[in-house]
Amino acid sequence: MxxxxxxxxxxxxxxxxxxxxxxxxxxxxxxxxxxxxxxxxxxxxxxxxxxxSAARLTESAWQRLRAEAAVLEYSWAESYRQLVEAAWAEPVLRALYPFTSHWGLRFSTATGPLMVAVGPVLSANGDGEFGVGTGILATSNLGRFATAGEAVAWAVRELPPGVGPVRLGGPVRPGGEW
Known part of the structure; x- marks a missing residue:
C-alpha cells in the first residue's frame, strides 16, 4: 500500500x-x-x-528533488540538473537529506522540519559554472568550477569528518503531520 x-x-x-x-x-x-x-x-x-525512517525520507527527498529538476524550464535548468545529478551520484551526499533554498543545493543531517544544515551550499550559475560557498544563500566564495562533478567533489571535502547518519527531524504522525 x-x-x-x-x-x-x-x-x-x-x-x-x-x-x-x-x-x-x-x-x-x-x-x-x-x-x-x-x-x-x-x-x-x-x-x-x-x-x-530517516533513510526513507532522505531517499524520497532525493527522488522529489531530481524530479523537480527534470522539469525546470529556465535557461540554466540543464546546469541545475547536472548539479543535482552529480550530488546524487556522490554516496556521501546521497546519504544526507537534500534541500534547496534560493536555488542553492544544501544538505542536512536531519529530515524536516527540524533540519540541521551541514557543509557548503552548491549552485549552478547562469554562466554555466558551478559554485561552492558558505552562508545561507548560494555564493561561490569557496570556489567556481567548470563542471558539476568538480563542485560536488570540493563540497565533499568541505564536509565535517564523520558526517551522518541522517536522523528524523521531527516525529511523523498519521496524516503526514509533524
Whole structure:
C-alpha cells in the first residue's frame, strides 16, 4: 500500500507564484519555469507511519528533488540538473537529506522540519559554472568550477569528518503531520 502526502492546487499555485516572484525581482525570466505538479511530498511503501525512517525520507527527498529538476524550464535548468545529478551520484551526499533554498543545493543531517544544515551550499550559475560557498544563500566564495562533478567533489571535502547518519527531524504522525 502506498501512502502519498498531497498538496492542494491552491497551495501549489501559491508556491509557484512566490518562487516566480522571487526570480522576477532578481531579473530572471519568469513564465513557465516553475510549474504545478500533481503531488508534492513523500511516498512511502508502508502503511505504518511508525516504519517511516530517516533513510526513507532522505531517499524520497532525493527522488522529489531530481524530479523537480527534470522539469525546470529556465535557461540554466540543464546546469541545475547536472548539479543535482552529480550530488546524487556522490554516496556521501546521497546519504544526507537534500534541500534547496534560493536555488542553492544544501544538505542536512536531519529530515524536516527540524533540519540541521551541514557543509557548503552548491549552485549552478547562469554562466554555466558551478559554485561552492558558505552562508545561507548560494555564493561561490569557496570556489567556481567548470563542471558539476568538480563542485560536488570540493563540497565533499568541505564536509565535517564523520558526517551522518541522517536522523528524523521531527516525529511523523498519521496524516503526514509533524
Amino acid at each position: 502506498d501512502i502519498s502526502l498531497e498538496v492542494s492546487a491552491p497551495v501549489l499555485d501559491e508556491s509557484a507564484g512566490t518562487g516566480s516572484g522571487w526570480l522576477a525581482a532578481r531579473g530572471a525570466p519568469v513564465g513557465g519555469g516553475l510549474r504545478r505538479s500533481g503531488t508534492i511530498g513523500a511516498v512511502f511503501d508502508s502503511p505504518n507511519f511508525a516504519e517511516v
